[in-house]
């Protein structure tokens with residue numbers, strides 16, 4: 001069986017997505033927590049982002065590409081439907097979760113109110129002496145990315161209104177099903193799960209409240225976790 005080593009931090013929604021997807025496939029995956037940003041540059045000089053997976057030593061970056069590679073290796077259970085139209089919708093939801101919902105979540109993590117808690121969460125693994133030095137750098141760099149993307153420029157009440165609508169849309173799309181396209185999770189389910197996981201991981205209590213108000217999403221997240229090996 002192909003040996004897979006997944007590198008990243010489980011705080012990242014993309015690492016969570018890839019990790020759970022690989023486990024759901026029943027693949028042999030070892031998770032290695034990333035030590036520092038320099039390690040990431042060495043492992044993935046192309047995009048310098050996590051996750052990075054080594055498939056028998058061959059590097060694959062980006063959660064979407066990692067799951068596609070897993071699908072080739074182990075087609076059952078499938079991440080994407082055989083029906084081309086359904087598969088197109090699945091890829092669209094996966095991409096929306098990765099590229100839109102992610103930035104709403106990031107904007108909320110880096111509001112003036114939440115930025116300190118977010119930076120502390122990210123830097124928890126660093127030696128205590130280094131944290132006060134690195135904290136303003138991280139806040140400037142990552143907070144700056146959310147402002148460049150656009151969601152980070154919205155007033156907090158507008159951002160929360162939009163996030164609430166996005167969560168409503170997700171609950172509507174579930175339509176009473178266990179997963180977005182039926183009784184089995186696919187790549188889109190793991191992508192949405194990754195974002196919900198980040199939004200309920202501590203520094204964004206406003207998002208936790210919005211999600212708790214939508215029981216179909218809470219139950220969905222529990223089902224995805226159960227289908228991919230629990231906690």
Ligand SMILES: N[C@@H](CCC(=O)N[C@@H](CS)C(=O)NCC(=O)O)C(=O)O
Pocket residue numbers: 012013014048049050051061062063064098
């Ligand atoms: N499209 C990529 C996104 C990966 C990504 O944005 N990862 C973030 C963590 S959530 C990262 O590594 N950021 C480090 C940086 O920007 O320096 C994927 O799906 O893997």
